[in-house]
Amino acid sequence: MLAYITRRIFIMIPTLLGMSVIVFFMLHLTPGDPAELLMGERASEEALQDIREHLGLNKPVYVQYGIFLKQLLQGDLGETIWTRQKVWIEVKQRFPATIELAVVALFISCVLGMILGIISATRQYSIFDYLSMLGALIGVSMPIFWLGLVFMLFFSLNLGWLPMSGRLSVGVELQTITNFYVLDSILTGNWEALRDALWHIIMPAFTLSTIPTAIIARMTRSSMLEVLRQDYIKTAKAKGLSQFKVVFKHALRNALIPVVTTIGLQFGVLLCGAILTETIFAWPGVGKWMYDAVMQRDYMVIRGGTLFLASIFIVINLCVDVLYAVINPRIKVQ
Amino acid sequence: MNPIKPKKIPEDRHPFFDQISQMWRNKTAMAGLIIITIFIFCGILAPSLSPHDPLETSLYDQIKPPLWHANGTWKNILGTDDLGRDILSRLIYGARVSLAVAVISVGLAFFFGTLLGCISGYYKGFLDSIIMRIMDMILSFPYILLAIVVVAYLGPNLRNAMIAIGITYIPRFARIVRGSVLEECEKDYVTSARAIGARDWRIIFVAILPNCLGPLIVQTTLSCASAILDAAALSFLGLGAQPPTPEWGAMIAQSRGLILRASWVMTFPGLAILLAVLGFNLLGDGLRDALDPRLRD
Numbered sequence: 035m036l037a038y039i040t041r042r043i044f045i046m047i048p049t050l051l052g053m054s055v056i057v058f059f060m061l062h063l064t065p066g067d068p069a070e071l072l073m074g075e076r077a078s079e080e081a082l083q084d085i086r087e088h089l090g091l092n093k094p095v096y097v098q099y100g101i102f103l104k105q106l107l108q109g110d111l112g113e114t115i116w117t118r119q120k121v122w123i124e125v126k127q128r129f130p131a132t133i134e135l136a137v138v139a140l141f142i143s144c145v146l147g148m149i150l151g152i153i154s155a156t157r158q159y160s161i162f163d164y165l166s167m168l169g170a171l172i173g174v175s176m177p178i179f180w181l182g183l184v185f186m187l188f189f190s191l192n193l194g195w196l197p198m199s200g201r202l203s204v205g206v207e208l209q210t211i212t213n214f215y216v217l218d219s220i221l222t223g224n225w226e227a228l229r230d231a232l233w234h235i236i237m238p239a240f241t242l243s244t245i246p247t248a249i250i251a252r253m254t255r256s257s258m259l260e261v262l263r264q265d266y267i268k269t270a271k272a273k274g275l276s277q278f279k280v281v282f283k284h285a286l287r288n289a290l291i292p293v294v295t296t297i298g299l300q301f302g303v304l305l306c307g308a309i310l311t312e313t314i315f316a317w318p319g320v321g322k323w324m325y326d327a328v329m330q331r332d333y334m335v336i337r338g339g340t341l342f343l344a345s346i347f348i349v350i351n352l353c354v355d356v357l358y359a360v361i362n363p364r365i366k367v368q
Numbered sequence: 369m370n371p372i373k374p375k376k377i378p379e380d381r382h383p384f385f386d387q388i389s390q391m392w393r394n395k396t397a398m399a400g401l402i403i404i405t406i407f408i409f410c411g412i413l414a415p416s417l418s419p420h421d422p423l424e425t426s427l428y429d430q431i432k433p434p435l436w437h438a439n440g441t442w443k444n445i446l447g448t449d450d451l452g453r454d455i456l457s458r459l460i461y462g463a464r465v466s467l468a469v470a471v472i473s474v475g476l477a478f479f480f481g482t483l484l485g486c487i488s489g490y491y492k493g494f495l496d497s498i499i500m501r502i503m504d505m506i507l508s509f510p511y512i513l514l515a516i517v518v519v520a521y522l523g524p525n526l527r528n529a530m531i532a533i534g535i536t537y538i539p540r541f542a543r544i545v546r547g548s549v550l551e552e553c554e555k556d557y558v559t560s561a562r563a564i565g566a567r568d569w570r571i572i573f574v575a576i577l578p579n580c581l582g583p584l585i586v587q588t589t590l591s592c593a594s595a596i597l598d599a600a601a602l603s604f605l606g607l608g609a610q611p612p613t614p615e616w617g618a619m620i621a622q623s624r625g626l627i628l629r630a631s632w633v634m635t636f637p638g639l640a641i642l643l644a645v646l647g648f649n650l651l652g653d654g655l656r657d658a659l660d661p662r663l664r665d
Contacts, residue, residue: 052505060521171653175645177597179604180620180638183627191628306510310601324513325605328520340509340517348508 039356046352053344057337058102062095072115072333085115089334111338116330121338125320130213131201132312132319136304138216138239143246144297150247151254151293156281158259166251173248182241182314189237196237199316206230238315242308246300253296257289264288291362298354302347390658397654403647410463418457419445422614426452431630449619449633450626458614459640465615466644469530469599470592476534478588481541486572488542489549500546503539511536515598519607526599526615529608533598537591544587548580582659586652593648600641616641 061068069082069091077085086092090101105112111121150170154163190198201215202208208227211218216235219228261267262285270284309321316322320339327335391397410417429452432444440447446455484503488496506514518532552558553576561571600617602608609615611622616637623633 048501049505049508052501053508056505057517060517063521171649172642172646175593175597175642175649177600177604177617177620177638177641177645179601179617180634180641183620183624183634184638187627187631187634303510306513309512309516310605313605324516328516328605328607331520333521336517336520340513343513344509347510351508 035359038359042352042355046348049348050345053348054103054106054341055099057341057344058099059095061333061337072331074331106341111341112334114327114335115332121335124323124335125339125342127213128318128320128323131215131317132305132308132321134214134216135235135238135242135308135311135317135319136301138235139242139304140246140297140301142239143243143250143300146243147247147250148254148293150251152258152281152286154251154255155258155262155289156277163255167255170248170251173244173251176244176248178241178244179310179314181244182238182311185237185241186314197234201231201234201318202227203230203234238311238317241314242304242311245307246297246304249300250293250296254289254293257292258285261285261289291358294361295354295358298357299351302350302354305350306343306347388658391655394654394658396650397658400647400650400652400654403643404651407463407644407647408467410460411467412464414461414464418454418460419443420454420457422453422458422461423612424453428452429454431626431633433630434632446636447630447632449623450630453612455619455633455636458619459616459636461614462616462619462637462640463644465526465609465613466596466599466641469526469533470595470648473530473533473595473599474537474588474591476531477537477541477591478584480534481538482545482577482584484538485542485545486549486577489546490553490568490572490576492550496546499542503542506536507539509536512598512601515602516605516607519602524607524610526603526609526613529599529602532602533595537595540587540591541584544583545577545580548583549576552576552579586656586659589648589652589655593645593652596641596648597645 061071067082069086069089070077072089073081073085090098093101102112109122111125113119114121114124150166154166157163186198189196197203206227208215208219208224208231209222211221215231216228219225219231267280267285270280275284306321308317308319309325311317312319312321313325320343324336324339324343327333327339426448429444429448431450432448432452433440434447434455435442435445437447444454444456446459448454449458484499488499509517514536515529515532518535519528522528522531549572558571558575561575566575599608600615600620603615603617604621606618606621609618611618619637620634623630623637626633
């Protein structure tokens with residue numbers, strides 16, 4: 035097991051290195067002068083010279099890459115162009131918001147997706163099965179940026195039930211400790227803020243959870259169907275166990291193995307896919323920040339943010355693979 | 369004496385035809401095919417189908433509601449946007465843009481992915497591990513992020529969005545083709561083709577590749593669905609089609625300011641995206657059932 039994990043971590047190194055190459059050379063492969071690309075076409079010669087000096091663009095490319103890599107190894111993602119602040123600090127401020135949203139969305143999609151999948155599998159070819167699988171297919175096909183706007187129109191503007199954007203209402207005080215607002219409000223015993231934070235997170239989280247819910251439902255269904263066909267299920271039924279016991283004690287446990295993998299992979303997708311949802315609901319996370327950077331053409335933010343998100347994605351996928359090996363006794367030690 | 373008529377021996381049908389008839393009986397696939405056909409129809413015949421010029425603005429017809437509203441008129445069946453452009457016409461022309469995106473970006477990914485997959489699977493060894501490591505690297509980026517980064521550097525327009533989406537889809541095809549080629553290479557017909565001295569490219573493209581078509585077709589269909597969705601998302605973020613192009617995602621983005629006053633401006637493009645993507649997903653799911661017996665449940 036340990037050997038497997040070590041090997042996987044070593045395989046990760048060339049991937050991370052290659053990623054840094056792609057992200058770094060993207061700026062240099064783009065036609066035109068990098069300094070001009072960063073500062074815009076109308077920048078003065080002095081400003082261009084200044085940025086070249088500041089980012090070391092005068093040096094040969096391989097030296098630049100060396101410096102870039104050295105900084106990366108020290109955990110330095112560079113500075114933003116416009117605010118000249120450390121990219122790392124900005125990421126740290128915003129990442130909790132993104133995680134919070136992704137965790138709530140993942141929770142929703144796990145609960146909904148697994149319930150739909152289990153019922154569909156136990157009642158294969160019933161009306162419920164057809165409807166929920168059609169629903170899942172629609173969910174996979176959903177343009178979530180549009181769905182978010184539709185939610186907004188109904189629940190905020192027409193019905194006035196839920197707030198339209200942001201993480202907290204104006205005027206609600208919250209002492210931040212971890213920057214996870216839901217957690218912070220519980221830690222400080224601030225129930226008004228907790229209610230408000232939950233109120234704000236419902237709509238973006240539901241929007242974000244659409245596609246994962248559909249994927250998890252389909253995965254749970256097909257995995258359950260496969261398990262339900264096994265001999266040990268027949269044995270369990272023949273023993274006279276109740277349907278409930280057969281499904282939840284004997285079938286679900288085995289069916290969950292591939293589902294857990296799917297859920298883990300979806301978490302990575304959620305963290306990075308939050309760009310659209312965060313933009314619509316003005317959720318101050320990493321996704322919104324990267325979107326703003328793209329609009330302002332702050333390439334240092336794009337570079338740092340991409341590296342950060344992609345690394346997180348790779349690490350999560352690694353954890354999922356390891357977890358899969360741990361929970362699946364069949365592929366242990368190979 | 370009556371001559372004995374030979375009994376008609378049933379011809380050996382190529383399995384491909386069986387698969388086609390399987391698909392024909394698959395309701396999911398047919399539903400998808402019908403939706404896609406309608407969209408292709410709209411796309412090709414856009415100039416004659418659409419009642420107005422999609423780019424024509426009209427000061428007098430700003431924010432007209434659809435037909436079934438109190439003030440709706442037959443002139444603009446689905447209403448108009450804030451510049452007085454006819455929404456139905458823009459939707460019909462939008463089918464063109466979305467289908468072009470699907471064909472070009474998936475075509476790009478298909479071409480390069482298949483090529484790389486063939487090389488990887490056929491020659492194996494060092495070349496294989498280099499190609500597959502690069503594919504892993506692309507896959508290790510969350511693809512919408514990669515597409516956004518590529519467009520951010522190349523500049524926001526529809527062409528670059530298509531390139532970005534194409535690049536991010538290459539690994540899917542490369543992996544599938546590599547797997548199939550590896551499997552097929554072990555079979556006798558490849559050995560015999562080698563024995564009679566066929567050239568490598570001939571073995572790959574004439575002998576092996578046609579036998580890998582099943583999973584490839586499924587992947588192409590499903591990729592078309594996600595390409596349309598991703599292109600719409602990029603356009604919505606302002607990184608794809610630029611105004612005034614009648615692109616569905618861009619139309620939704622432009623209607624955000626009208627969300628309260630004129631919800632229909634936002635509603636219809638979203639439904640159009642949903643339907644088109646659903647069509648390709650339905651067809652892909654149905655095809656998978658018909659073409660890939662391993663995945664059948």
